[in-house]
Amino acid sequence: MIYTMGGSFWEFGGPDLDRSKLFIMIGTAEDHHSNPLKIAILKFKCAGGRFIAINPVRTGYAAIADEWVPIRPGTDGALFMALMHELIARDAFDHEFVARYTNAGELVDMNEASERFGLFIEDKSAEEVNALFPQNHLWWDKKTNRAVAHHAEDAEPALDGRYTLDDGTPVAPVAPSFTLLREQVKSCTPEWAADITGIPVDTIRRLADEMIQVSRDQQISLPIQWTNAWGKTHESVTGAPIAFHAMRGLAAHSNGFQSIRALAVLMSMLGTIDRPGGFRHKSPFPRAVPPSAKPPNHPDQVKPNTPLAAGPLGWPAAPEDLFIHDDGTPVRIDKAFSWEYPLAVHGVMHSVITNAWRGDPYPIDTLMIFMANMAWNSSMNTMEVRKMLADRDESGQYKIPFIVVCDAFQSEMTAFADLVLPDTTYLERHDAMSMLDRPISEFDGPVDSVRVPVVPPTGECRPFQEVLVELGSRLKLPAFTTPDGQRKYRDYPDFIVNHQTAPGSGVGFLIGWRGKDGKDALVGEPNPNQWEEYAKNNCVFHYTMPEEMQYMRGQNGPYLKWSVEKGFRKFDTPILIQLYSDVMQKFRLAAQGRTKGRQPPDHLRARIAEYFDPLPFWYAPLERATTDLDQYPLAAVTQRPMAMYHSWDSQNAWLRQIHGENLLYMNPRMAKQNGIDDGGWIYVESQWGKVRCMARYSEAVEPGTVWTWNAIGKASGAWNLGANANESQRGFLLNHVITDELPASSREGVRFSNSDPITGQAAWYDVRVRVYPAEADDTLPQFQPMRAAPGSVGKIQRVVQTYFAGHGEFAARLRNAVKRNANN
Ligand SMILES: Nc1nc2c(c(=O)[nH]1)N[C@H]1C(S)=C(S)[C@@H](COP(=O)(O)OP(=O)(O)OC[C@H]3O[C@@H](n4cnc5c(=O)[nH]c(N)nc54)[C@H](O)[C@@H]3O)O[C@H]1N2
Ligand SMILES: Nc1nc2c(c(=O)[nH]1)N[C@H]1C(S)=C(S)[C@@H](COP(=O)(O)OP(=O)(O)OC[C@H]3O[C@@H](n4cnc5c(=O)[nH]c(N)nc54)[C@H](O)[C@@H]3O)O[C@H]1N2
Ligand SMILES: [Mo]
Numbered sequence: 001m002i003y004t005m006g007g008s009f010w011e012f013g014g015p016d017l018d019r020s021k022l023f024i025m026i027g028t029a030e031d032h033h034s035n036p037l038k039i040a041i042l043k044f045k046c047a048g049g050r051f052i053a054i055n056p057v058r059t060g061y062a063a064i065a066d067e068w069v070p071i072r073p074g075t076d077g078a079l080f081m082a083l084m085h086e087l088i089a090r091d092a093f094d095h096e097f098v099a100r101y102t103n104a105g106e107l108v109d110m111n112e113a114s115e116r117f118g119l120f121i122e123d124k125s126a127e128e129v130n131a132l133f134p135q136n137h138l139w140w141d142k143k144t145n146r147a148v149a150h151h152a153e154d155a156e157p158a159l160d161g162r163y164t165l166d167d168g169t170p171v172a173p174v175a176p177s178f179t180l181l182r183e184q185v186k187s188c189t190p191e192w193a194a195d196i197t198g199i200p201v202d203t204i205r206r207l208a209d210e211m212i213q214v215s216r217d218q219q220i221s222l223p224i225q226w227t228n229a230w231g232k233t234h235e236s237v238t239g240a241p242i243a244f245h246a247m248r249g250l251a252a253h254s255n256g257f258q259s260i261r262a263l264a265v266l267m268s269m270l271g272t273i274d275r276p277g278g279f280r281h282k283s284p285f286p287r288a289v290p291p292s293a294k295p296p297n298h299p300d301q302v303k304p305n306t307p308l309a310a311g312p313l314g315w316p317a318a319p320e321d322l323f324i325h326d327d328g329t330p331v332r333i334d335k336a337f338s339w340e341y342p343l344a345v346h347g348v349m350h351s352v353i354t355n356a357w358r359g360d361p362y363p364i365d366t367l368m369i370f371m372a373n374m375a376w377n378s379s380m381n382t383m384e385v386r387k388m389l390a391d392r393d394e395s396g397q398y399k400i401p402f403i404v405v406c407d408a409f410q411s412e413m414t415a416f417a418d419l420v421l422p423d424t425t426y427l428e429r430h431d432a433m434s435m436l437d438r439p440i441s442e443f444d445g446p447v448d449s450v451r452v453p454v455v456p457p458t459g460e461c462r463p464f465q466e467v468l469v470e471l472g473s474r475l476k477l478p479a480f481t482t483p484d485g486q487r488k489y490r491d492y493p494d495f496i497v498n499h500q501t502a503p504g505s506g507v508g509f510l511i512g513w514r515g516k517d518g519k520d521a522l523v524g525e526p527n528p529n530q531w532e533e534y535a536k537n538n539c540v541f542h543y544t545m546p547e548e549m550q551y552m553r554g555q556n557g558p559y560l561k562w563s564v565e566k567g568f569r570k571f572d573t574p575i576l577i578q579l580y581s582d583v584m585q586k587f588r589l590a591a592q593g594r595t596k597g598r599q600p601p602d603h604l605r606a607r608i609a610e611y612f613d614p615l616p617f618w619y620a621p622l623e624r625a626t627t628d629l630d631q632y633p634l635a636a637v638t639q640r641p642m643a644m645y646h647s648w649d650s651q652n653a654w655l656r657q658i659h660g661e662n663l664l665y666m667n668p669r670m671a672k673q674n675g676i677d678d679g680g681w682i683y684v685e686s687q688w689g690k691v692r693c694m695a696r697y698s699e700a701v702e703p704g705t706v707w708t709w710n711a712i713g714k715a716s717g718a719w720n721l722g723a724n725a726n727e728s729q730r731g732f733l734l735n736h737v738i739t740d741e742l743p744a745s746s747r748e749g750v751r752f753s754n755s756d757p758i759t760g761q762a763a764w765y766d767v768r769v770r771v772y773p774a775e776a777d778d779t780l781p782q783f784q785p786m787r788a789a790p791g792s793v794g795k796i797q798r799v800v801q802t803y804f805a806g807h808g809e810f811a812a813r814l815r816n817a818v819k820r821n822a823n824n
Contacts, residue, residue: 004264005577006286011438015243017044019277022214022242023051027249029060030640058700070702073635075197077259077618080266082193085185086208094271102577104178105157106137118585130573151230177580184615215240220276226548229557229574237551241277254622254763256756262616268577283446284568286554289578290315295323295337318586319598328601339600341760348760351753357388366402373647376412377711380740389416406464412718415786422461429463430493434509445545450534456817465492498526507567512541522566587612603748611757621766632768638710647711650719661730662712663696667703681776686737686769692780693732717786732779738767
């Protein structure tokens, strides 16, 4: 979505349920802000809103939806394409929004012979304004029937047709990009999508009807004056009250990028981007499309004792931004930003261990893991990954020689560590939820927050952020060192208060109570009492923007200027929604050998050319091509349990009573066909492996899908549980049957990570399985029980702690803390 509209779901934006009338939730069960979302849905339903859930499983939020639309996993993109088809066929999209605030009217070079084929025409005589986001694209003006600068005053862009530019240069055939979208969705009829998704044709048509009806009959108009980036003032803010929300169910498939792009384009066609009742951005979003931060683009940029030339992550906009060697091979251990996963904005973490073990692209000497249980639920192919972590070469040396794990609990991962750094829990340290990292803002303005310790750390635990500040200072990294070579920050709280993005920028980690006296917000000098101010104010700072800046932010002139002044953005150039993505086309042109710049290695050309379509499209998840679907007819997915956070919390006696084990949920019709009893033991087998677990009948899952809770199953002895705890004997982990790599196909001849070919996003939900009865009374696989770590709490102490949980232990720690403070 960021590559389409400069914003996204998650922490970056979401549905405006206060004003929405129709809410469509896709592939979401828990999400990051679960409780606020639950409260918002409750209010929405009480206000009479209609809630539709699209999901193969009807649980989580979908349990209270007015309508459940079961869908086959990995096929949502086809549904969105069909909905776009309907909006266009019935001419029921938001013309004004599409024409003015997206790039639908911009002219695309249709000259097959040109090396700019498929890119936007740039008027070389006009000012480019911003090289990263050129503002010299053209529209075809319907009034004067000629090409004009986009957003030229009084012009009305054609969205359809094909034209020729006749400006002295050779005559160039061009088309508004919307024409190409229209052509792209032409064959994506509801009938076509019904075959793929399993959703009846009538339902697809009715979903389109509902969207069209709400957008026509229930328009919202708020009396808020705002001025667009081209200087035109509007008397009101309007919107179609249709809100969408989507999460992992879309993202965690190998076609996730293009499916989500399809959703973003559908939302844009309905005009529901940053308008009341639709999708709303959260500061610092929207950002440019794509944001201007880039990863390093050459191995030269990584030198010993020298800061990286660019941040480690970023948003490539062209092949020139890839982080590759001159021969086109990846530089990073996870192969992110290479031709294999060009837009890997989050990195490709789930492939690090396998790559390091294989020495591809290079071996490593130290693996440092922080807050990630990669011997369990954040790896695929877990059985093999666990072997790799302890595997040796012919000379008896470990293939991954030294493993450092910083964890707060005795997770499965700590068993593989050469060095464990015991972290504190969040109750024992300072933390900052910063706008510079993952924002926690609201629609009406930026928000950040902190944690302050409420109990002192025990034993040898130390907050990892203190460890990092210490390491940075001792290594004399520039950010931690004064110009005369002295240590710059005492500790983490000092770092958070005094660090600025650039000397004197006034932009730091926290936006509240800035300035020496704490009177500034957003930007200002560091305030030595900032932590105290947060602590006094419930640890949260919420800045409310003036109403006229709260909507249409990508194209809201005063907001764009303000966001640059406040350090949220680099440029105030308007952010046009990219219905057509020339970023994609630049990669495709390189793959087709049409450009002079960087080109992919030959074996990757067809792959890049296929997936880097400048317009959204649906393709089957990649694993299907290497799966015998008759043998493995079922899709298997997971869902986050409300009461647990991934692998943690089995150390919590109360939560264990809710989720001490997990079962595989399946449709009774399918179960009976396979001779499986409700509560019976079964094997779940993929072509990559099998697990044994218990089955549970459920009408709330479509017959082609089975599902279970994520990460409830534990390895024996992990989390300091008894070796025979239910979590390991009756619980199971689906990751054992999910592959981390797809076998080499005849086209490329090499293995790829089991990921989206554009972003490297892990395809957790692509696996195909079969199920059959088993004779058993425990789960498989089983592992040698993990032993308790030395120094961890003994049995007697544990019993005492459990008994007094919540009072005795707490009071004792507090007394200790007071004593220690008094002694200091
Ligand atoms: N309580 C709790 N909250 C959490 C977490 C936790 O562990 N526990 N984890 C946090 C993290 S890191 C994340 S990433 C978020 C994730 O938050 P969500 O994205 O809400 O993740 P899940 O709860 O796994 O729900 C995924 C949903 O996608 C559905 N699904 C799977 N495949 C498809 C498909 O092809 N199409 C459609 N339409 N649906 C599909 C599944 O049935 C499931 O309902 O949750 C965060 N919040
Ligand atoms: N099958 C399947 N697998 C999945 C997913 C899925 O949907 N299905 N979802 C994927 C997703 S989106 C995610 S985000 C990953 C999450 O996977 P992980 O990142 O591995 O997730 P966690 O279990 O949250 O825990 C990481 C570790 O952090 C430790 N920890 C907890 N608190 C602290 C602390 O304060 N400090 C330190 N240092 N450590 C702490 C825990 O003990 C645990 O060992 O799982 C992925 N794996
Ligand atoms: Mo996640």
